[in-house]
Amino acid sequence: MRTIARNEIGRLLDGLLAGYAVYAPVRRKGILVFDRIRSGDEAILDYANTRTSPKHVLMPQMETLLSSCGEDPGVSEHTDCGKPAVLFGARPCDARAFLFLDKVLRDGQSRDVYYANRRDSLLVISIGCTQPRETCFCTTTGGGPLSAEGSDILLEDLGSVYLAHVASSRGAEFAAAHGLLDTCEGEPPGSGTVNGGLQPAIEPPVDLGLLKAALDRSFDDPLWLTLAEKCLGCGICSYLCPACHCFDIVDEEAAGVRVRNRVWDSCQFSCFTAQASGFNPRPTGRERYRQRIMHKFNYCIDNHGMAGCVGCGRCVSECPVNLDMRQVLAAFGGRRGGN
Amino acid sequence: MRNPYAPVRMRVERNAVETEDASIRTLSLSFVERREVFAFVPGQFAELSLLGVGEAPFGIASSPADPDLLDFTISRAGQVTTELHYLEPGDTVGLRGPLGNGYPLEELHGRNVLVIGGGFGFSTLRAFTSFALHPANRGDFLDLEVVYGARNPGLLLYKDELKNWGRRDDMSLSVTVDNADQDWSGRIGTVPAAVKTLQVDPESTTALVCGPPAMIRYTLPVLAELGLRPDRIHLSLEMKMKCGIGKCGRCNIGGSYVCTDGPVFSLARLDRLPREY
Numbered sequence: 189m190r191t192i193a194r195n196e197i198g199r200l201l202d203g204l205l206a207g208y209a210v211y212a213p214v215r216r217k218g219i220l221v222f223d224r225i226r227s228g229d230e231a232i233l234d235y236a237n238t239r240t241s242p243k244h245v246l247m248p249q250m251e252t253l254l255s256s257c258g259e260d261p262g263v264s265e266h267t268d269c270g271k272p273a274v275l276f277g278a279r280p281c282d283a284r285a286f287l288f289l290d291k292v293l294r295d296g297q298s299r300d301v302y303y304a305n306r307r308d309s310l311l312v313i314s315i316g317c318t319q320p321r322e323t324c325f326c327t328t329t330g331g332g333p334l335s336a337e338g339s340d341i342l343l344e345d346l347g348s349v350y351l352a353h354v355a356s357s358r359g360a361e362f363a364a365a366h367g368l369l370d371t372c373e374g375e376p377p378g379s380g381t382v383n384g385g386l387q388p389a390i391e392p393p394v395d396l397g398l399l400k401a402a403l404d405r406s407f408d409d410p411l412w413l414t415l416a417e418k419c420l421g422c423g424i425c426s427y428l429c430p431a432c433h434c435f436d437i438v439d440e441e442a443a444g445v446r447v448r449n450r451v452w453d454s455c456q457f458s459c460f461t462a463q464a465s466g467f468n469p470r471p472t473g474r475e476r477y478r479q480r481i482m483h484k485f486n487y488c489i490d491n492h493g494m495a496g497c498v499g500c501g502r503c504v505s506e507c508p509v510n511l512d513m514r515q516v517l518a519a520f521g522g523r524r525g526g527n
Numbered sequence: 528m529r530n531p532y533a534p535v536r537m538r539v540e541r542n543a544v545e546t547e548d549a550s551i552r553t554l555s556l557s558f559v560e561r562r563e564v565f566a567f568v569p570g571q572f573a574e575l576s577l578l579g580v581g582e583a584p585f586g587i588a589s590s591p592a593d594p595d596l597l598d599f600t601i602s603r604a605g606q607v608t609t610e611l612h613y614l615e616p617g618d619t620v621g622l623r624g625p626l627g628n629g630y631p632l633e634e635l636h637g638r639n640v641l642v643i644g645g646g647f648g649f650s651t652l653r654a655f656t657s658f659a660l661h662p663a664n665r666g667d668f669l670d671l672e673v674v675y676g677a678r679n680p681g682l683l684l685y686k687d688e689l690k691n692w693g694r695r696d697d698m699s700l701s702v703t704v705d706n707a708d709q710d711w712s713g714r715i716g717t718v719p720a721a722v723k724t725l726q727v728d729p730e731s732t733t734a735l736v737c738g739p740p741a742m743i744r745y746t747l748p749v750l751a752e753l754g755l756r757p758d759r760i761h762l763s764l765e766m767k768m769k770c771g772i773g774k775c776g777r778c779n780i781g782g783s784y785v786c787t788d789g790p791v792f793s794l795a796r797l798d799r800l801p802r803e804y
């Protein structure tokens with residue numbers, strides 16, 4: 189049986205750097221984020237989770253879709269994503285968000301080639317959690333601290349060693365090629381092979397099915413107004429969310445170079461839905477906050493069979509007015525059998 | 528693999544002023560390099576693209592019976608629409624599409640069709656009407672009745688075609704204006720008022736409606752009075768759009784996306800969606 193010692197990780201990552209763009213948790217300007225590393229020992233292994241999500245690895249905050257230059261009628265499409273990449277150290281919630289993004293961007297009626305190309309050349313090695321943060325609610329949304337959904341390989345953290353669980357066929361190929369044998373031979377993570385006791389318990393505060401049924405009846409609930417009165421509409425929740433994927437497309441022209449960029453956007457902004465005529469179907473915070481919750485916990489379940497939230501808790505911990513998603517869900521889902 | 532964000536190149540063949548105030552123009556576009564047949568149904572739309580300026584969605588205003596020349600009727604509203612107005616014959620413009628679902632042609636087969644439009648929303652209804660009048664298609668539909676209105680005569684679109692349609696005996700046409708001028712000899716009044724005067728057999732009639740929100744709001748009760756069931760009223764909606772392919776997340780009404788599930792919805796379906804449009 190082979191486990192990976194914690195102090196072997198640096199060398200493992202060094203070995204990958206020749207063939208892959210490697211993203212790992214690092215500190216940049218004092219903030220823990222996922223970024224490209226140049227050497228394996230840059231990766232931080234001691235962390236609850238990063239401040240920003242690793243979504244930008246698949247969907248950069250801004251990317252150029254098309255460009256053209258001068259009188260040349262040719263248009264460059266910028267769909268080549270370069271070197272294959274490895275995302276090392278994603279938390280299970282963030283890896284599971286990729287599964288959701290896949291459904292929207294890659295596997296829908298039309299394939300978003302920019303996302304799909306990056307996704308298809310990305311290998312996700314996630315690390316299960318032993319110490320959930322106070323704001324974590326992954327179990328509410330169908331995941332868990334040892335969920336392997338969306339990962340190719342899940343490392344189960346046993347303290348001084350990691351146990352590798354292969355979670356996809358690409359993960360299996362990769363593991364074979366890099367000596368990361370699946371030590372658990374099909375045993376689910378945390379099932380007690382070595383130390384099942386490390387699976388932490390996070391009490392799900394809300395039942396997703398009941399919540400959805402409650403939201404189906406709650407479009408005109410006065411609670412939306414109460415919530416919106418607190419919300420600043422700053423959109424930080426969307427920007428930090430690993431599952432938020434709404435974007436704007438913005439053109440620019442300078443010195444004869446014309447570009448069309450895709451940039452992250454947020455349903456919390458009034459211009460998101462304002463029409464050219466001036467009419468706005470979501471004119472106030474009430475409609476916009478409702479859209480955020482309804483989209484994630486109602487429409488996404490209908491359309492993709494999965495909530496558009498993975499419970500990473502970033503929106504909870506970073507909201508400037510402490511609008512706590514868990515309390516919002518409990519307020520709607522909690523009134524079971526009620527109105 | 529096709530890049531759904533990459534437009535094909537179109538050549539501007541014509542750019543004609545439609546309205547007296549020149550706020551609305553119709554562009555006729557041909558394909559520069561034809562890769563595949565551009566198959567569409569009336570009611571679908573496309574994104575017109577000027578790289579470096581932007582993209583915007585517009586209903587396809589011409590009939591699929593003439594797939595080589597696509598018409599778009601464009602009201603000047605902002606950046607992209609203004610630049611489109613300035614295009615000249617020979618210029619190129621990008622096109623992504625066809626997008627959306629279009630009018631439910633199969634459901635209309637063998638039925639009377641009541642076409643109700645106002646403003647630039649009439650563009651896709653013009654596409655439908657020309658399509659239905661084509662000799663190869665006319666037999667698929669029973670009576671074809673068109674009601675079209677504008678605020679004043681100067682704002683009426685497709686004047687030559689209206690003249691021609693008014694002379695035909697295989698359709699009927701009512702054109703109405705809210706405010707007339709001295710030269711206007713036609714009907715005066717709103718679209719809903721004109722619809723109210725019609726004799727329709729609700730059992731065999733399906734209505735297609737596209738126009739400004741106020742027109743729609745006042746027309747729907749009239750259609751209900753005429754006895755049309757909600758599943759036989761089809762509305763084409765407008766929403767702020769960017770991607771047009773169900774990804775950018777801004778055009779939804781509840782769980783339905785206007786860009787992919789619409790823009791045409793039956794009233795019965797809309798009644799099941801939240802009122803957020």
Ligand SMILES: Cc1cc2nc3c(=O)[nH]c(=O)nc-3n(C[C@H](O)[C@H](O)[C@H](O)COP(=O)(O)OP(=O)(O)OC[C@H]3O[C@@H](n4cnc5c(N)ncnc54)[C@H](O)[C@@H]3O)c2cc1C
Pocket residue numbers: 462463464465466572581582583584585586587599600601602603604605606607608609647648650764765766767768790
């Ligand atoms: C499915 C669908 C079909 C459509 N079909 C048609 C069609 O057939 N014909 C048609 O004409 N339109 C159609 N539209 C609407 C059309 O897409 C919009 O008018 C267009 O996107 C406007 O783009 P723009 O870049 O010109 O405006 P933008 O530059 O985006 O400007 C719009 C925004 O700027 C503001 N703005 C613009 N101009 C001014 C100004 N002068 N002063 C102050 N504020 C201003 C507006 O309030 C608005 O918020 C359709 C839309 C949809 C969704």
Ligand code: SF4
Pocket residue numbers: 236237279280281282317319320321324325326327332333498499500501
């Ligand atoms: S939400 Fe769950 S998976 Fe994400 S960091 Fe917290 S415990 Fe780990």
Ligand code: FES
Pocket residue numbers: 767768769770771772773774775776777778779784785786787
């Ligand atoms: S326009 Fe982007 S989702 Fe409909």
